Amino acid sequence: MIFERSLQRELAYTAGAVFMVLLTLVLTTMMIRIVGFAASGEIDPRDVLVLIGLTVIGYLAIMLVATLFVSILFVLTRWYKDSEMVVWLSSGVSLTQFIKPIGIFATPIIILIMFFVFVGWPWSNQQSKLIRARFQQRDEVSLLAPGQFRESATSHRVFFIEKMSPDQARVENVFVTSTENGKVNVVVSKTGHTETRKNGDRFVVLENGRRYDGQPGQPDFRIMEFERYGVKIQSQPVVNTPSTTGTPTLTLLRNPTNDNLAEFAWRAGLPLIAINLMLLAIPLAHQNPRRSRTINLVMAVLIYLTYSNLLNVVQSWIEQGKMSFPVGLVGLHVIVAAIVAFIFWLRVRNRPLFTRAIFSRSQGA
Known part of the structure; x- marks a missing residue:
């Protein structure tokens, strides 16, 4: 009709x-x-x-x-x-x-x-x-951004890098601080790169830097210089x-x-x-x-x-x-x-x- x-x-x-x-x-x-x-x-x-x-x-x-x-x-x-x-x-x-x-x-x-x-x-x-x-499931390296402080969700770490290569393989002027058992660890280095071990673990290998260990408010800080220092990269757990x-x-x-x-x-x-x-x-x-x-x-x-x-x-x-x-x-x-x-x-x-x-x-x- x-x-x-x-x-x-x-x-x-x-x-x-x-x-x-x-x-x-x-x-x-x-x-x-x-x-x-x-x-x-x-x-x-x-x-x-x-x-x-x-x-x-x-x-x-x-x-x-x-x-x-x-x-x-x-x-x-x-x-x-x-x-x-x-x-x-x-x-x-x-x-x-x-x-x-x-x-x-x-x-x-x-x-x-x-x-x-x-x-x-x-x-x-x-x-x-x-x-x-x-x-x-992204790892800590993917959180990094040049010129910014970034806190890891899986560990008590704060990262800062001044420069990073486009493929995230090389970093320059790195600052890493972490807290373990009430002590503060601070690591600074001029350069670094990422490495993957045979077992699949990934590390950021820092070069030509220093590590400061100690408890806040106490004068007994330890200072160590190193040529190579590895920081294991951790992935965030998946929350189901x-x-x-x-x-x-x-x-x-x-x-x-x-x-x-x-x-x-x-x-x-x-x-x-x-x-x-x-x-x-x-x-x-x-x-x-x-x-x-x-x-x-x-x-x-x-x-x-x-x-x-x-x-x-x-x-x-x-x-x-x-x-x-x-x-x-x-x-x-x-x-x-x-x-x-x-x-x-x-x-x-x-x-x-x-x-x-x-x-x-x-x-x-």
Whole structure:
């Protein structure tokens, strides 16, 4: 029918615009957050763009759910605002007949949501974790920067170098201080280089320098001159934090612990949220043409945030064992589907969502 083609065409244009706005917001937020991590030394600055891309891939499913809901609501609200909906409804098109064209439009988006939540979300989180772990395993030499004091996280050492070769093999004018058993050791040298032993240990070999040993506040400092002095390079230990966000979906089902089942319930919940919100947007778009569209937008934001937060609560309850997995998987969505069906029934019967009878009586009195 003509109205189906018109509806789907306008939905496609609106969905593209809404998605670009959401993508811009997510990119801006993630860029500020990840650049902050790089500035604080938690990630490698060279990995910023990669981590931003991986984060966007992880959040694509959530953005697509919001895009689907908002675009349907925007288009139908505009039709009510411009009285186009009145024309279609008076031509014999019922409100339930909008489900088919909107469902056809939403089907590829829901498939993309399923792909990104079941495949893209765990993959992006796993890759981000690997990048962070690789950065955690960097050795002390990689922390050094010419002209800057750097403290090692694995030992009580502070390094300072004046010059360094591009390949980090040669250093000049080196200062190293460390604390051992209450004593301070200070080593200074003119030049140095890195060496790797057969067993894999790496050393910074300092040349033509001095070592000062002693206890602060005591005069018995020892001074030693050396031609070669080796400082072992230590790597930072990898801090493994238990997380199911990077676990592949099939692995969650093969190992059905509470945490894994809770993560699977959250992933499976996003496509179900998309379907329920897609249907809810049809009756929710109804409004008086003289009323502003801002009200519908505010309601959409509140409904989306409430629904998604309830899904997070269900996930938490499954993790804690307060709710069984089958109930947590479908219970919330069945309740929302029943509410959507009730709202549809009210709109088909041409009844308001919130009765004004009491308000009218009070005015008459």
